[in-house]
Amino acid sequence: xxxxxFTTDEMVxxxxxxxIKDYDVMAQGIATxxxxxxxxxxxxxxxxxxxxxxxxxxxxxxxxxxVSLLYFEKYVCTWAIRFQHSGxxxxxxxxxxxxxxxxxxxxxxxxxxxxxNTCIGDWHSPKVRLPGAAGIPEVSITYKKILLYVPRxxxxxxxxxxxxxxxxxxxxxxxxxxxxxxxGKGPYHxxxxxxxxxxxxxxxxxxxISLHPGxxxxxxxxxxxxxxxxxxxxxxxxxxTKEQIRIIREEIDPLGIxxxxxxxxxxxxxxxxxxxENELPKP
Amino acid sequence: xSDKLVSLSEAIDLVKDGDLLGIGGMSLYRRxxxxxxxxxxxxxxxxxxxTFIAGLPTDLLIGARCASRIRSxxxxxxxxxxxxxxxRFSENGELEIIEETEVTIVLGLKATLLQVPHLPTRGxxxxxxxxxxxxxxxxxCPLSGEKLVAxxxxxxxVSIIHVAMADRMGNAHIDGAVWxxxxxxxxxxxxxxxxxxxxxxxxxxxxxxxxxxxxxxxDAVVRTPYGAHPTSCYPFYTYDINHIRKYLEVARNENSFxxxxxxxxxxxxxxxxYLDRVGASxxxxxxx
Numbered sequence: 089x090x091x092x093x094f095t096t097d098e099m100v101x102x103x104x105x106x107x108i109k110d111y112d113v114m115a116q117g118i119a120t121x122x123x124x125x126x127x128x129x130x131x132x133x134x135x136x137x138x139x140x141x142x143x144x145x146x147x148x149x150x151x152x153x154x155v156s157l158l159y160f161e162k163y164v165c166t167w168a169i170r171f172q173h174s175g176x177x178x179x180x181x182x183x184x185x186x187x188x189x190x191x192x193x194x195x196x197x198x199x200x201x202x203x204x205n206t207c208i209g210d211w212h213s214p215k216v217r218l219p220g221a222a223g224i225p226e227v228s229i230t231y232k233k234i235l236l237y238v239p240r241x242x243x244x245x246x247x248x249x250x251x252x253x254x255x256x257x258x259x260x261x262x263x264x265x266x267x268x269x270x271x272g273k274g275p276y277h278x279x280x281x282x283x284x285x286x287x288x289x290x291x292x293x294x295x296x297i298s299l300h301p302g303x304x305x306x307x308x309x310x311x312x313x314x315x316x317x318x319x320x321x322x323x324x325x326x327x328x329t330k331e332q333i334r335i336i337r338e339e340i341d342p343l344g345i346x347x348x349x350x351x352x353x354x355x356x357x358x359x360x361x362x363x364x365e366n367e368l369p370k371p
Numbered sequence: 372x373s374d375k376l377v378s379l380s381e382a383i384d385l386v387k388d389g390d391l392l393g394i395g396g397m398s399l400y401r402r403x404x405x406x407x408x409x410x411x412x413x414x415x416x417x418x419x420x421x422t423f424i425a426g427l428p429t430d431l432l433i434g435a436r437c438a439s440r441i442r443s444x445x446x447x448x449x450x451x452x453x454x455x456x457x458x459r460f461s462e463n464g465e466l467e468i469i470e471e472t473e474v475t476i477v478l479g480l481k482a483t484l485l486q487v488p489h490l491p492t493r494g495x496x497x498x499x500x501x502x503x504x505x506x507x508x509x510x511x512c513p514l515s516g517e518k519l520v521a522x523x524x525x526x527x528x529v530s531i532i533h534v535a536m537a538d539r540m541g542n543a544h545i546d547g548a549v550w551x552x553x554x555x556x557x558x559x560x561x562x563x564x565x566x567x568x569x570x571x572x573x574x575x576x577x578x579x580x581x582x583x584x585x586x587x588x589x590d591a592v593v594r595t596p597y598g599a600h601p602t603s604c605y606p607f608y609t610y611d612i613n614h615i616r617k618y619l620e621v622a623r624n625e626n627s628f629x630x631x632x633x634x635x636x637x638x639x640x641x642x643x644x645y646l647d648r649v650g651a652s653x654x655x656x657x658x659x
Contacts, residue, residue, distance in 0.1 A: 218453070
């Protein structure tokens, strides 16, 4: 039974969860409540044997508990199977392929899936110094499958030329990853608030796999800084089911923490106020 | 075995101008805040900072003009925003940034321990990190003929690490996530531990084999209850979100940032006075 009452953030969570297969081992980056939502949704529905590895503590956690802003550390530490050292993750489980997927949120991405999380403008005198790329420069080369997500699809993120290559996609589209000896196959899908995107097998250019309900080819092209491949018969993204929406709202993220990734700064502050008031103990 | 329990001031005497300072914990969690504030009070200069996922200590040390070099792969405040002093100083060209990634730090520390001139990675090739790090070199593996990148050693002069409990000798028990702290301690010239509780060795071995940092790696131990405030220390307290958000607001502006430093760093003569300023009601609210 498909839901007729869902929001964009819920659509994105459902699309992200659908990418996860049973028995996947999924890593998570910093400050990504959408990813937490997606992993928990997958585990509670079609992929019960998947194992999230949360950035917080580098812990494998099999218990599913609601997303929390203030008590996430308590959840992942209390239910941790193992506290891995950062070195254990970086040197062993990521390059060996034991961790099967990870989602990244690029600040900029080009038509060939190369992406930037380092700085806007020239690195030597940046307009904005972003938090940084963490493990992206290595895992974009070694991961078997990279997934990306962009909560707000626009020309600031989808650009003709990125300012700094933090993560390698398909380079210029001509040099192949195989030629370079890269173990990983590169970016697989990009989930945005407008569509599910992928890459053309031959040209390695970004193409639309499906458009979310209500989104037109003109709209997505208008909001993308380079020419997208949009097949004429591009399908509509399968909508969330009623049960998926119920689980997100009631069991995974009743406080709506996932929305923090969608909102502009001023609205985010108001939502933060609400979440914090809800989570801090009352006198 | 020697007793290493010392005063805060004696501990921070181990941190010298120009040192590469390793900082334990991650992001908003289990950061050595009391030790950081003491470094600022002492006016240590020209520090380099080495930390995996940097947050408040790094931003404070930059803003207080104690640190001028940053080696990290992420500096920020998660969902709450970018690091204000880090942004301001780096965008004004007042900060030397050594662009690290997770693997350059992890293998850099490992290379120090192995006493080898480099360790290899398959990663980083074809990224722009190669363009801004002339000390990383692509080379052909003499055994397989594959292209790899050589990563140089990183050796912190001194590291500051906060833990749940330690004994007077420095056997330190981290209760919860460990992140890079064990590797930092192993590779650092000196190690300063601050602990929520100082306990008998019997209490450390009550969980046999679980001391993350053994005594012989440690040079000084300081007792600091609530020593990670306003960051978290599992299993005792979560981060003080209201304090962090207020910090992010005031640190955007140089004047309000220096007021913050006065209120929470320079004026409180002791850690207890700092806790008084934070207030009992706040400290009770963040308890887990």
